[in-house]
Amino acid sequence: MLIELVNVSKTFSDGHRALSNINIKIDNGEFVFLVGPSGAGKSTLIKLLLKELEADQGTILINDKDVTRMKRKDIPFLRRSIGVVFQDFRLLHEKTVYENVAFAMEVVEAPAKDIRRQVPIVLSLVGLSKKSNLYPSQLSGGEQQRVSLARAMVNGPSILIADEPTGNLDPDTSWEIMRNLSEINHRGTTILMATHAKEIVDAMKKRVIAIEECTIARDDKKGGYGI
Amino acid sequence: MIEILQYEFMQRAFIAGIMVAVTCPLIGIFIVLKRLSMIGDTLSHASLAGIAAGMLWGFYPFWGALAFSVTGAIAIEKLRKTFSKYEEISNSIILSTGIGLAVVMIGLAKGFNTDLMGYLFGSIAAVNSQDIYIMSALSLVIILSVIVLYKKLFYIAFDEEGAQISGISVDFLNIYLTILTALTVVVSMRIVGVFMVSSMLVIPVAAAIQAGTGFIKTMILSVVFALISVVLGLILSYYLDIAPGGTIVLLSVLILLIVIFTKGIKKEK
Numbered sequence: 001m002l003i004e005l006v007n008v009s010k011t012f013s014d015g016h017r018a019l020s021n022i023n024i025k026i027d028n029g030e031f032v033f034l035v036g037p038s039g040a041g042k043s044t045l046i047k048l049l050l051k052e053l054e055a056d057q058g059t060i061l062i063n064d065k066d067v068t069r070m071k072r073k074d075i076p077f078l079r080r081s082i083g084v085v086f087q088d089f090r091l092l093h094e095k096t097v098y099e100n101v102a103f104a105m106e107v108v109e110a111p112a113k114d115i116r117r118q119v120p121i122v123l124s125l126v127g128l129s130k131k132s133n134l135y136p137s138q139l140s141g142g143e144q145q146r147v148s149l150a151r152a153m154v155n156g157p158s159i160l161i162a163d164e165p166t167g168n169l170d171p172d173t174s175w176e177i178m179r180n181l182s183e184i185n186h187r188g189t190t191i192l193m194a195t196h197a198k199e200i201v202d203a204m205k206k207r208v209i210a211i212e213e214c215t216i217a218r219d220d221k222k223g224g225y226g227i
Numbered sequence: 228m229i230e231i232l233q234y235e236f237m238q239r240a241f242i243a244g245i246m247v248a249v250t251c252p253l254i255g256i257f258i259v260l261k262r263l264s265m266i267g268d269t270l271s272h273a274s275l276a277g278i279a280a281g282m283l284w285g286f287y288p289f290w291g292a293l294a295f296s297v298t299g300a301i302a303i304e305k306l307r308k309t310f311s312k313y314e315e316i317s318n319s320i321i322l323s324t325g326i327g328l329a330v331v332m333i334g335l336a337k338g339f340n341t342d343l344m345g346y347l348f349g350s351i352a353a354v355n356s357q358d359i360y361i362m363s364a365l366s367l368v369i370i371l372s373v374i375v376l377y378k379k380l381f382y383i384a385f386d387e388e389g390a391q392i393s394g395i396s397v398d399f400l401n402i403y404l405t406i407l408t409a410l411t412v413v414v415s416m417r418i419v420g421v422f423m424v425s426s427m428l429v430i431p432v433a434a435a436i437q438a439g440t441g442f443i444k445t446m447i448l449s450v451v452f453a454l455i456s457v458v459l460g461l462i463l464s465y466y467l468d469i470a471p472g473g474t475i476v477l478l479s480v481l482i483l484l485i486v487i488f489t490k491g492i493k494k495e496k
Binding site: 050052072073076077078079080082084090092094103104106107108155 | 378379382385386388389390391392393394395396398440441442
């Protein structure tokens with residue numbers, strides 16, 4: 001099992017309950033949509049997986065490692081095994097497409113040889129080989145999101161978390177991103193995508209976990225968005 | 228110009244000044260981008276307590292300043308976690324503690340003398356060879372740290388959360404940057420004075436941000452601005468017999484104003 005949450009609960013210090021008794025198992029190579037109304041706990045769940053937040057109760061296992069009991073010094077290594085894509089791309093604007101992607105390897109001190117080999121591979125995976133010398137401001141929204149996808153994948157993570165990756169994009173561009181994500185998934189990376197995009201979830205026929213009022217309302221193997 | 232370089236104390240002042248002009252903007256740019264401009268003030272007040280301790284118990288004030296400012300740096304980071312919703316409180320607490328301790332110890336040491344004034348407002352004549360050795364060692368640590376950690380510090384300054392989830396030890400680097408700031412404060416206090424160290428961390432960077440594009444250019448430009456302020460400031464303070472700290476800081480403010488003014492004219496065109 002790649003990701004396993006057992007009886008996980010989280011309440012914030014102001015008393016606001018975010019997640020209650022969550023149990024999820026995600027296998028290697030799965031594609032999982034995380035749906036539910038804003039504030040239902042999707043972002044909290046993602047932050048728990050990345051150990052940006054601590055669970056009050058329960059156990060979270062990633063790659064068989066107990067994240068809840070992990071020592072502080074091991075947290076950066078956990079995060080390097082997970083790629084993350086955000087709604088707002090978060091690219092560095094004074095760096096080119098190539099430099100943005102290479103930077104993600106440089107900061108974790110990857111050897112220069114690996115960087116030169118790996119960056120063109122992920123850029124071609126997202127179809128941006130010809131735009132590697134452009135700056136983010138010269139790209140469309142969809143292309144910027146593809147750069148951030150390449151950046152998230154460049155260190156070869158086993159899990160890719162996408163938090164509303166199509167939230168700022170029009171429907172056509174959103175489908176381009178979904179094609180990229182499917183391709184990445186076919187190559188073996190597990191994908192967990194939080195989204196509000198009903199059409200996408202309904203059309204993809206993938207596993208859907210719905211979180212409502214801090215608990216799992218539904219976990220369907222080939223589900224739809226629901227109401 | 229040649230004439231003033233004949234004096235050994237002026238040579239030392241220039242060497243010390245150049246170290247200040249290089250290290251302050253190098254650290255200052257990260258401080259400014261992280262919106263922590265207050266931290267220089269806080270740490271300089273902590274270092275003042277160390278100077279006072281040195282005067283009271285008769286040890287070399289530099290060591291006191293170093294110990295107190297580094298301790299202050301670590302305390303700020305710890306307190307920031309305690310008051311996570313009101314992070315700036317940690318600055319106020321350490322600043323108050325520093326100045327409180329300093330005033331009490333200076334009083335006990337009956338130390339309101341020219342030596343203290345030198346530390347407060349900066350002094351040309353007071354820089355001795357021992358100061359230069361310590362300042363050189365600290366400057367070396369600061370410069371090498373920035374070179375080695377440049378990419379990580381850059382990422383944290385622009386997108387702390389992004390840096391964190393990409394697997395950078397952000398907590399450790401934040402503490403380390405604060406400690407580097409403490410070291411920079413100690414390097415600078417002799418020439419610019421405790422009261423004005425913070426300005427040297429912030430103002431040349433502010434001017435460079437107005438003028439430059441891109442991070443590296445901004446960094447280089449801020450060092451150039453700081454060098455101009457320090458060198459001119461030292462010459463002026465020698466000939467006019469005024470405290471170097473204020474002169475240097477006023478010159479850097481003047482550069483900032485010129486940059487803002489010329490930028491305004493360019494925009495109108």
